[in-house]
Amino acid sequence: xxxxxxxxxxxxxxxxxxxxxxxxxxxxxxxxxxxxxxxxxxxxxxxxxxxxxxxxxxxxxxxxxxxxxxxxxxxxxxxxxxxxxxxxxxxxxxxxxxxxxxxxxxxxxxxxxxxxxxxxxxxxxxxxxxxxxxxxxxxxxxxxxxxxxxxxxxxxxxxxxxxxxxxxxxxxxxxxxxxxxxxxxxxxxxxxxxxxxxxxxxxxxxxxxxxxxxxxxxxxxxxxxxxxxxxxxxxxxxxxxxxx
Amino acid sequence: xxxxxxxxxxxxxxxxxxxxxxxxxxxxxxxxxxxxxxxxxxxxxxxxxxxxxxxxxxxxxxxxxxxxxxxxxxxxxxxxxxxxxxxxxxxxxxxxxxxxxxxxxxxxxxxxxxxxxxxxxxxxxxxxxxxxxxxxxxxxxxxxxxxxxxxxxxxxxxxxxxxxxxxxxxxxxxxxxxxxxxxxxxxxxxxxxxxxxxxxxxxxxxxxxxxxxxxxxxxxxxxxxxxxxxxxxxxxxxxxxxxxxxxxxxxxxxxxxxxxxxxxxxxxxxxxxxxxxxxxxxxxxxxxxxxxxxxxxxxxxxxxxxxxxxxxxxxxxxxxxxxxxxxxxxxxxxxxxxxxxxxxxxxxxxxxxxxxxxxxxxxxxxxxxxxxxxxxxxxxxxxxxxxxxxxxxxxxxx
Numbered sequence: 001x002x003x004x005x006x007x008x009x010x011x012x013x014x015x016x017x018x019x020x021x022x023x024x025x026x027x028x029x030x031x032x033x034x035x036x037x038x039x040x041x042x043x044x045x046x047x048x049x050x051x052x053x054x055x056x057x058x059x060x061x062x063x064x065x066x067x068x069x070x071x072x073x074x075x076x077x078x079x080x081x082x083x084x085x086x087x088x089x090x091x092x093x094x095x096x097x098x099x100x101x102x103x104x105x106x107x108x109x110x111x112x113x114x115x116x117x118x119x120x121x122x123x124x125x126x127x128x129x130x131x132x133x134x135x136x137x138x139x140x141x142x143x144x145x146x147x148x149x150x151x152x153x154x155x156x157x158x159x160x161x162x163x164x165x166x167x168x169x170x171x172x173x174x175x176x177x178x179x180x181x182x183x184x185x186x187x188x189x190x191x192x193x194x195x196x197x198x199x200x201x202x203x204x205x206x207x208x209x210x211x212x213x214x215x216x217x218x219x220x221x222x223x224x225x226x227x228x229x230x231x232x233x234x235x236x237x238x239x240x241x242x243x244x
Numbered sequence: 245x246x247x248x249x250x251x252x253x254x255x256x257x258x259x260x261x262x263x264x265x266x267x268x269x270x271x272x273x274x275x276x277x278x279x280x281x282x283x284x285x286x287x288x289x290x291x292x293x294x295x296x297x298x299x300x301x302x303x304x305x306x307x308x309x310x311x312x313x314x315x316x317x318x319x320x321x322x323x324x325x326x327x328x329x330x331x332x333x334x335x336x337x338x339x340x341x342x343x344x345x346x347x348x349x350x351x352x353x354x355x356x357x358x359x360x361x362x363x364x365x366x367x368x369x370x371x372x373x374x375x376x377x378x379x380x381x382x383x384x385x386x387x388x389x390x391x392x393x394x395x396x397x398x399x400x401x402x403x404x405x406x407x408x409x410x411x412x413x414x415x416x417x418x419x420x421x422x423x424x425x426x427x428x429x430x431x432x433x434x435x436x437x438x439x440x441x442x443x444x445x446x447x448x449x450x451x452x453x454x455x456x457x458x459x460x461x462x463x464x465x466x467x468x469x470x471x472x473x474x475x476x477x478x479x480x481x482x483x484x485x486x487x488x489x490x491x492x493x494x495x496x497x498x499x500x501x502x503x504x505x506x507x508x509x510x511x512x513x514x515x516x517x518x519x520x521x522x523x524x525x526x527x528x529x530x531x532x533x534x535x536x537x538x539x540x541x542x543x544x545x546x547x548x549x550x551x552x553x554x555x556x557x558x559x560x561x562x563x564x565x566x567x568x569x570x571x572x573x574x575x576x577x578x579x580x581x582x583x584x585x586x587x588x589x590x591x592x593x594x595x596x597x598x599x600x601x602x603x604x605x606x607x608x609x610x611x612x613x614x615x616x617x618x619x620x621x622x623x624x625x626x627x628x629x630x631x632x633x634x635x636x637x638x639x640x641x642x
Contacts, residue, residue, distance in 0.1 A: 042307050063350070064305040072300050086295055095306075190304045195295045202298060209299030 020229035021080040024108070025073050027167055027225070027232070032069060032090055032192070033059045034171065035104060038178050039092055041190050053168040072192045075203060080230075083110055084200035089193040091212035094186050100212045101184060107233040111226060158228050166225035170234055173223050180220070181238050216240050319362045319399050327370030329382065333361035340373070340382055351385060365401040365408075372422075374401055377410050379422055391420045391427040402451065404444040409451055411439025417453055417463075433480065434461050434494070471514040471523065473539075483511025483525060491525060493539075505542050507535065512556050517583040518565030524582055526570055528555030534570065536582055551578065 030052055037047045037058040042065065047058040060066055079085035085108055092102040193212055196202070214237045222234035321333040328343040336354040338361055341347070351373070354361065365374045373380045377391040377398055396413035403409075407429070408420045415435035420427040432453070441454035451463040473479035478497040484490040484507075491511055493503035510528035517523060517536075522545060524536045532555050536546035552572035559570045568580045 041304075046307060062305070062307060065307070068302060068305050071302065075300070189306065192300050194298045194300075196298055198294055198296060200296065200298075202296070205301050206298045207301055209297050211297045212299075 016229050017081065017083075020227040021077055023163060023167075023227050024080060024230055024232060025077045028076060028088060028106070029069065029073055030057050030059065031106075031171065031174065033057065034174065035090060036060065036065075036190065038175065039102065039181075039184055039188070041092065041188055053164055053171060055168055055171060057171070071205065075206065076194060079194065079196055079200060080108070082200065084197045085194050086197065087193075087195035089195070089212065091191045091193060092184065092188050093191065093212075095189050096186060100214050101188065101239050102181065103212060103214050103217075103237040105235045105237070107235070109231040109233070111229060111231050158226070163225065163227055166223075170223040170225050170232075174234070174236075177220065177222070177236060181236070213237070214239055321361065321364060323364045323366045323373070325366035325370035325373075326368065329366070329370065331364040331366060331373050331382075333364045335360045337361065338364055338373070338380075349385075351380060351382065352387070362397050362399050363401050365403060367403045367408075368405060374403070374408055377401070377408070377420065379408070389422065389427075391422070393428060394418065400439055400442040402442040402444050404451075409442055409444070411435075411442040411453060411455070413438040415439060415455060415457065417442065417451075432461075432463050434482075435459060471516050473523075474516050474518050475521070481514045481516070481523060483507070483514050503540065503542070505537065509533075510555065513559040513570075515559055515561050515568055519583050519585055522583065524559070524568055526551070526556035526559050532556060532572065534568075534580065534582075546582070548580070551580075 033047070034057055036042055037044065037060075042060065042062065044058075046060050046062045046065065048061045049056050050059050051057070060069070076085060076088060087108060088106045090104040091100050092104075093100050191209075191212065193209055194206070195211075216239060217237040218240045219235060219237045222236060224231060224233045226232065319333070323331045324343075325331070330341040330343060331351070332339050332341070338351040338353075340349050340351050342349070363374075366372070367374070367379075371381065371383060372388065373382050377394065379388040379391070380386065381388055391408070391410075394410065394412040394414070394416070398410045398412050400411040401408060406421055406423050408422055409417055409432075410420065411417045415433070415437050417432040417435070417439055418428050419430040419432070421429045432451070435453065435455035435457050437456035439453055439455045441460075442451065444451050452460060453463065454460045471481045473481065478495050479502070480494045482492050482494065484492065489507055489509055489511070491505040491507050491514065492501050493505075494500070495502050507525055507527060509531055511525050512528050513526045515524045520538075521540075522536055522538050524534060527533050527535065531549045532552045534546075534548040534551045534556065535544055537543065538545050551570060553574035554572050556570050556572050559568055561568050564585075566581060566584050568582050569577060570580065571577045
């Protein structure tokens with residue numbers, strides 16, 4: 001716990017942080033866009049197809065939605081750079097009742113910090129160790145990258161290719177999840193929430209909110225991906241059928 | 245035990261579904277251990293007591309109520325240009341679809357509590373697009389000008405080169421000249437209800453208009469001769485074109501035609517006298533004449549044949565109502581003292597008019613009136629201040 005406040009200080013870590021932040025923000029952008037399309041938040045004509053991560057991704061071409069998302073991600077990026085953001089949540093709500101129907105949660109772990117917290121060999125934290133937090137119950141190790149093995153051994157830098165492959169896998173899974181998610185048969189709107197540390201700098205455009213939890217929810221843990229600095233866990237919560 | 249927000253969300257513990265199939269259940273830890281429990285639940289629920297949940301304030305854009313076609317037959321929200329670009333007005337936005345490139349671009353979105361776009365219409369050159377009574381350059385996506393003034397919504401619009409005719413809900417049709425500051429060059433008023441169809445003949449000679457009052461009008465473009473009677477507010481005189489050759493008098497309140505006069509040739513303009521119960525009409529081929537009639541007797545008081553070498557294009561009256569200026573393609577601007585006030589001392593003759601045209605020519609590039617002197621007479625001083633134009637003036641002696 002004593003090393004929990006450790007932040008990347010040297011220039012190399014700064015580069016890693018910047019690069020990692022860029023990858024994550026980009027992932028959020030494509031992922032949110034993809035969800036807005038798949039969950040029918042906007043009509044298909046507001047999206048255009050583009051190649052990314054070796055996949056056909058649908059990205060909005062509506063200027064208003066674009067700028068809205070840019071505003072959000074700009075701040076997420078700032079928080080990532082300051083290592084202040086813990087979760088990003090996309091809540092899908094009924095337009096009429098404002099009930100949260102679906103909640104996509106992305107946990108952002110700073111793997112450097114976590115290694116010091118959870119790893120048994122805490123002395124290695126200044127190396128590029130990628131210990132995996134073992135706290136998350138029910139996590140399936142086989143879903144994550146092969147590079148995550150013994151925490152005590154310094155691991156080689158993860159290549160961009162490897163990261164892209166992981167992102168591809170998680171996006172594929174999100175796309176596939178439409179098959180088990182309940183239909184959103186009412187008009188819906190969406191909100192982005194961020195869970196930050198208490199001392200994070202908060203611009204006036206953001207304000208405290210309730211966590212937008214889904215009542216009577218079923219949760220499905222999705223795949224993860226990690227960069228050399230961050231690990232992203234994905235989770236979707238959705239409303240169980242009211243009859244049940 | 246601290247509240248972690250909405251507890252009891254996951255009765256019987258939290259169910260994780262791993263890989264979408266395998267189920268793992270976490271049992272709640274010993275409830276007696278309050279802090280450990282709340283921490284566990286908080287972590288399991290993805291809540292951190294030392295964190296803040298922040299929400300982006302701005303609401304996510306809603307595209308539902310936007311960009312839908314307004315369901316109104318009397319609007320004209322689709323227009324295809326000669327450059328193969330299709331413009332469509334959707335609610336408050338105008339989109340341009342380039343059919344060659346198959347590319348859509350948003351041109352403008354009206355801001356504020358305005359009504360939605362009521363029409364789009366391409367100019368003949370395919371470069372300018374009018375929407376409402378705004379003119380846009382589509383290439384640079386800039387607004388060239390706004391020509392406001394209509395009292396109600398403008399549902400239809402037609403281009404003829406630089407002239408834009410706009411039909412309004414109140415039944416009026418205005419002709420706007422996009423090049424000049426005072427854009428309104430004519431008002432065509434015959435409809436009593438919303439103008440819903442408006443189109444120029446391809447040669448720009450005639451404008452057809454249809455309206456909700458179940459009347460279709462054919463306007464002769466050359467006879468934008470319309471004038472309101474100064475002493476009878478609801479009386480409108482309209483001059484007919486080459487084929488019509490009539491001057492019609494309309495009661496604008498009832499919409500009824502109250503009188504008709506055969507003028508013998510195309511009527512190019514009408515001006516009412518202020519001082520007298522008379523009006524002047526200017527004409528085209530064959531006589532290119534000016535005529536003064538008394539109203540309502542319709543007797544011709546004065547006729548000035550060959551007032552210009554070609555048809556009299558425009559006329560205007562001086563602010564004092566005494567002098568009428570006319571201009572024609574013969575490059576002459578002429579001033580006519582048609583409605584000169586009678587002197588207060590009663591010296592003026594009330595006999596049949598004796599005409600006098602006093603010529604005073606500017607140094608023109610031709611087009612000088614050769615017959616200026618023919619009419620002779622007392623000298624009005626007409627010219628001199630307009631360079632490069634011939635100016636004549638005629639005084640009608642009462």
